[in-house]
Amino acid sequence: MNAVLLSGLLGVVMMFASFLFRTKAPVRILAILGMAVLLVANVLDTKGIHFFHVNTTGFLSFTGYALFFNTIVIACTLIFFLISSKDMQKVGNHYAEYFALIFFILTGIFLVTAFTNLLILFIGIEIISIPLYILTGSAKKDLKSNEAALKYFLMGAFSTGVMLMGIALIYGATGTFDITKMNIAGLLKSNLLTAGMLMLLFSMCFKVSIAPFHFWTPDVYDGAPNVFTSFMATIVKVGIFVGFLHLFYTAFDAIALQWKIWMAVLAALTLLVGNITAVFQQSVKRMLAYSSISQAGFMLFALVAMNETAHEGLLLYAIAYCLATIGVFGIISKMTDYSFDGFNGLAGHQPLVALCVAIFMLSLAGIPLSAGFLAKFYMLKAVIQAGGYMWLVIFGVLMAAVSAYYYFRVIQAMYFKEGPNHFSGISAFEKCVLVGICVLIVFTGLFPNIIFGWMYF
Amino acid sequence: MNITQLLFWLLTVIAIGSALMIVTSKNPVYSVLGLIVTFFAISGHYILMNAQFLAIVNIIVYAGAIMVLFLFVIMLMNLSRATETLKNKWLQIVGAIAGSCLFLVLIAALKNTEIKKNLVEMGTGDIGLVKSLGRELFTTFVVPFEISSVLFLSAMIGAVVIGKKE
Amino acid sequence: MVNLAIQTNLDTSGSYLPIGLQLLFAAGMIVTLMGVTHLLGPKRRTADKLQNFASGIESHGEARQPIAIKYFLTAILFVLFDVEVIFFYPYAVNFRELGWSGFYAVLLFVAFFLCGFIYIIRRGALKWED
Numbered sequence: 001m002n003a004v005l006l007s008g009l010l011g012v013v014m015m016f017a018s019f020l021f022r023t024k025a026p027v028r029i030l031a032i033l034g035m036a037v038l039l040v041a042n043v044l045d046t047k048g049i050h051f052f053h054v055n056t057t058g059f060l061s062f063t064g065y066a067l068f069f070n071t072i073v074i075a076c077t078l079i080f081f082l083i084s085s086k087d088m089q090k091v092g093n094h095y096a097e098y099f100a101l102i103f104f105i106l107t108g109i110f111l112v113t114a115f116t117n118l119l120i121l122f123i124g125i126e127i128i129s130i131p132l133y134i135l136t137g138s139a140k141k142d143l144k145s146n147e148a149a150l151k152y153f154l155m156g157a158f159s160t161g162v163m164l165m166g167i168a169l170i171y172g173a174t175g176t177f178d179i180t181k182m183n184i185a186g187l188l189k190s191n192l193l194t195a196g197m198l199m200l201l202f203s204m205c206f207k208v209s210i211a212p213f214h215f216w217t218p219d220v221y222d223g224a225p226n227v228f229t230s231f232m233a234t235i236v237k238v239g240i241f242v243g244f245l246h247l248f249y250t251a252f253d254a255i256a257l258q259w260k261i262w263m264a265v266l267a268a269l270t271l272l273v274g275n276i277t278a279v280f281q282q283s284v285k286r287m288l289a290y291s292s293i294s295q296a297g298f299m300l301f302a303l304v305a306m307n308e309t310a311h312e313g314l315l316l317y318a319i320a321y322c323l324a325t326i327g328v329f330g331i332i333s334k335m336t337d338y339s340f341d342g343f344n345g346l347a348g349h350q351p352l353v354a355l356c357v358a359i360f361m362l363s364l365a366g367i368p369l370s371a372g373f374l375a376k377f378y379m380l381k382a383v384i385q386a387g388g389y390m391w392l393v394i395f396g397v398l399m400a401a402v403s404a405y406y407y408f409r410v411i412q413a414m415y416f417k418e419g420p421n422h423f424s425g426i427s428a429f430e431k432c433v434l435v436g437i438c439v440l441i442v443f444t445g446l447f448p449n450i451i452f453g454w455m456y457f
Numbered sequence: 458m459n460i461t462q463l464l465f466w467l468l469t470v471i472a473i474g475s476a477l478m479i480v481t482s483k484n485p486v487y488s489v490l491g492l493i494v495t496f497f498a499i500s501g502h503y504i505l506m507n508a509q510f511l512a513i514v515n516i517i518v519y520a521g522a523i524m525v526l527f528l529f530v531i532m533l534m535n536l537s538r539a540t541e542t543l544k545n546k547w548l549q550i551v552g553a554i555a556g557s558c559l560f561l562v563l564i565a566a567l568k569n570t571e572i573k574k575n576l577v578e579m580g581t582g583d584i585g586l587v588k589s590l591g592r593e594l595f596t597t598f599v600v601p602f603e604i605s606s607v608l609f610l611s612a613m614i615g616a617v618v619i620g621k622k623e
Numbered sequence: 624m625v626n627l628a629i630q631t632n633l634d635t636s637g638s639y640l641p642i643g644l645q646l647l648f649a650a651g652m653i654v655t656l657m658g659v660t661h662l663l664g665p666k667r668r669t670a671d672k673l674q675n676f677a678s679g680i681e682s683h684g685e686a687r688q689p690i691a692i693k694y695f696l697t698a699i700l701f702v703l704f705d706v707e708v709i710f711f712y713p714y715a716v717n718f719r720e721l722g723w724s725g726f727y728a729v730l731l732f733v734a735f736f737l738c739g740f741i742y743i744i745r746r747g748a749l750k751w752e753d
Contacts (some may be wrong), residue, residue: 012738015614019745059600094618096595101618104611111604119601127608134615140623169566194564461636477655504639514709521715522702529698532690591713602710603728609703613739616703617748618697 001062003038003070004110010034028085031099035078038106042071050333058178059117065311068115069242069370072107072315076235076322077102082433083330084227090226091139098138102231105222109239113246118167118177119450121243125163128236135228145267155216159206160344160354166199172261181249181406187255197252201259204244204320208237210266210300211273214293217451218277221289229314230329233292239319241299244427254317256306264304266394271299271399274432278406285338287330287406291364294403294447295321298396300377304389305382312452313378319444320371324360330430333356337422344419345412353426354414356434363441366400371444376400465505472498485531488526496520508585696748707736 013034017027043050044068088098108127115121137149167177173193174182187193202213209217222228234305252259254287274294281287299317302310331353347354363372380393413419426434444451471494472621478491496519503512594602675682714721714729723726743749 004604010608012735015610015738015742018742040460054600056600057597077622092618095623097614097618100614104607104614107604107607117601119598122606123601123604123608127604127611130615131611134611138618140619171571191568192570197563198562208527258470349505504636507636509636510713513712518706518709519704522698522705524696526702529690529695532687533692533695534689535683542638592718592720593722594662594710594713595717595728601727603731603735606732609707610735610739612703613700613743616699617743617746618698619745620692621694621748622701623750 001056002041002113003074003106004060004272004385005052005054006102006173007106007110008040010038011100011107013147014100014301018100018409024089024095026079027099028097031096032078032081033084034099035074035081035102039071039074039078041328042067042074042245043107055066058113059120059444060111061116062114065103065244065315066246069113069315069318070110072322073235073239074316074371076326077106077231077322079433079437080231080235080326081332082391083326083338083430083437084230084333086427086430087314087330094138098135098228101135104230105131105236109236112239112243114273115243115246116178116250117179117439118179119169122160122164122167125240126160128240129160129207129371132228132236134230136224138228139225142225143330144223145225146223148220149421149439150236150416151223152186152216152220155206159203159213159426162199166196166201166203169193169196169199179247182251184252186253193255194258197255197259200247201262202239204247205266205358207240208244208296208299209291209293210296212271214270214296217285217293218289221292222283222286225284225327226283226333229289230326231331233329234322234325235350237292237296238299238314241296241314242318245302245306245311248403249302249306250359253306256441260306263300264389267300267304268395268428269296269391270294270300271396275399279402281406282326283338284339284340284343284410285332287340288325288332291403291440292325294399295364296401297399298376298437299394301379301383301396304392305379305386307386309378309385311380313375313382315380316371316444316448320363320375322443323437323441324363324372327356327360327434328364330434331426332446334424335422336424340409341415341419342422344417345421346414346423348418349421350423352425352431353434356438357414358411359441361407361410365404367404369442369445371441371448374445381426393447461505464501469486471495484580485534489527489531492527493520496524500549503585506585507583509588510590511585531615532575546601655679693751700743702749703739709730 002367011235014027014031021030044051044451045062046064059219070279085099085333089095089100105128107164108124108129108131111124111127115124129177133149133153136152137145139145141330169192171177172185172186175188184193192235206213207215221233224232248259274292274297278287278290278294281290295317299314299321300316302314305313332338343357359370361369366372366376376396380396383389383393473495475491475498479488479495482488482491497513500512500515503509503515577593584593667732677683711734714725717725
């Protein structure tokens with residue numbers, strides 16, 4: 001509960017900062033400090049020190065898993081602030097507001113990871129979505145950003161409507177919004193419940209861009225300002241994923257036979273669409289959008305498996321995927337040319353930056369010794385343990401091999417091609433952050449037990 | 458058929474008819490007028506179900522305030538340049554099929570429920586009254602109620618970020 | 624003789640009957656008046672009369688000009704505060720019963736909105752600039 005209230009309050013503080021400070025530097029420092037305070041507060045919450053004693057009347061329950069995941073989310077956002085907060089200045093004049101919106105989005109993520117009531121899920125998803133529409137359209141002079149925001153808003157609002165309808169049908173079938181009290185096993189043959197669950201499934205799939213609900217993703221990720229694409233492709237996506245897993249694990253596990261096969265089909269389809277389309281992209285930013293779809297396919301493995309390993313795997317995946325993608329986007333937003341050709345010869349101009357990009361790409365591709373490898377390994381292992389979906393595991397490995405092609409294309413462009421410098425420069429501090437992310441990725445890949453040790457502490 | 462059932466069917470016909478008018482009408486202003494009629498008809502339904510607070514809120518917020526927004530949106534658009542958007546025939550057919558599928562699924566879902574016997578709820582069921590709803594809202598549902606204020610704040614920021622001249 | 628005695632119990636939908644009757648009467652009145660004037664009034668359609676009425680001057684230009692966004696900004700802020708005020712209504716009805724805990728709940732809600740209001744004022748969102 002610490003984090004939920006504090007992030008809401010910090011959002012308000014950032015709102016006030018928009019007119020209290022004339023210059024941008026104090027706003028940035030305040031945001032970074034606020035995020036650090038949030039991190040500390042959440043860690044204290046994990047250790048049992050609560051700042052606020054709130055009776056949530058059975059709407060929220062912060063399990064150890066949710067709290068640990070929230071810690072990851074906050075830490076990733078902190079890293080995101082450290083590396084990208086300067087680039088946010090380029091987007092528009094409302095610098096402090098962007099931070100405020102990000103704090104509000106975090107509130108939404110905390111709600112979505114800890115809800116026990118469908119009402120909270122709905123409000124959480126809305127608190128995530130509405131600021132995202134705004135952030136997508138925040139580059140007001142850029143037509144592509146405008147188009148992306150409008151597209152995202154229309155489709156997102158529609159999917160939210162579908163979600164509400166689903167919640168209403170589920171309420172009609174079970175008579176409660178509380179996912180722990182639904183007693184679904186007694187309603188196996190209820191059409192009302194099945195229809196409601198399907199609608200919830202579709203809308204959640206839309207929010208995490210699972211094929212065939214992914215059509216908004218490439219345009220929105222491509223059109224939104226780089227810094228915000230970085231945020232919503234990583235932190236927001238894994239946040240909603242944890243809610244997705246939590247919802248189906250708690251509420252609909254009793255009727256898993258009905259939907260598990262479809263979840264597997266969706267995962268396979270997402271992997272196929274994401275990877276095959278990513279191969280044909282010419283812009284690295286758009287390639288990353290499709291790669292984020294295919295990574296979502298891997299994360300969906302957790303919902304096929306639904307066991308302890310899947311939960312651990314999703315945590316690892318969140319760390320690996322967020323760190324690598326935030327790092328890549330941090331560099332992309334300092335490039336003047338986002339195409340693959342723009343990366344030509346980067347190793348010659350900026351050896352350190354190129355090395356970092358290479359490590360991020362290797363982790364995204366899932367090469368051993370990186371966090372990405374371990375995350376994919378855990379996902380596959382979870383599905384094998386659950387049993388019955390061997391075809392999905394084989395298909396997943398195959399698609400991971402395909403994905404290596406487009407990730408290596410960037411590395412190849414940087415190291416084996418010559419080209420003019422499209423890199424606009426990077427401060428020493430940001431270089432340190434990049435190296436830090438690389439170290440974290442390798443560290444997680446080598447010693448995942450330490451991370452799980454923290455979780456079960 | 459007694460008077461309340463008659464009212465129910467009358468309101469249903471009005472609601473569905475005007476909802477169809479929203480979608481089919483070429484002139485956006487007619488669509489908005491249709492939307493207003495739909496809101497009033499649905500408010501009538503709420504009253505028949507004894508959900509008085511919802512009925513009032515629906516009139517004040519939706520038919521009152523949201524409608525103004527819709528009209529502003531229409532005024533923001535450049536309607537004089539009659540730009541009929543390109544309509545893909547296949548897309549329309551696919552949309553119609555998908556829509557009817559959803560319709561079928563919903564009918565199948567609602568077919569076996571008990572609502573059929575109990576169309577309207579006159580005088581029974583008091584959860585929709587202002588007093589009992591308020592009691593629930595500020596005791597049981599106080600957490601989502603407070604959290605929703607974060608949503609309002611982000612909407613305010615959004616209005617300023619998107620709408621304010623730089 | 625129909626019994627139209629005023630119902631004492633306001634908690635049923637039946638108490639909305641007078642409102643329904645009034646609506647029906649208002650709508651009927653308008654329809655009758657308009658219908659009757661159309662039927663009874665003389666009709667002389669000349670080219671001048673069929674033109675749009677523009678206070679006596681020759682009509683020119685388009686009525687459908689896009690308006691400035693500042694109207695929309697004010698309108699959407701109005702909607703937000705409108706929704707806030709709606710929530711006072713169920714609170715006011717239960718004011719005594721809810722006691723201090725209810726008061727704190729509303730206070731927190733209003734405090735959040737007040738922060739938003741201060742923000743809007745200080746950012747100049749309600750300033751009517753050109």
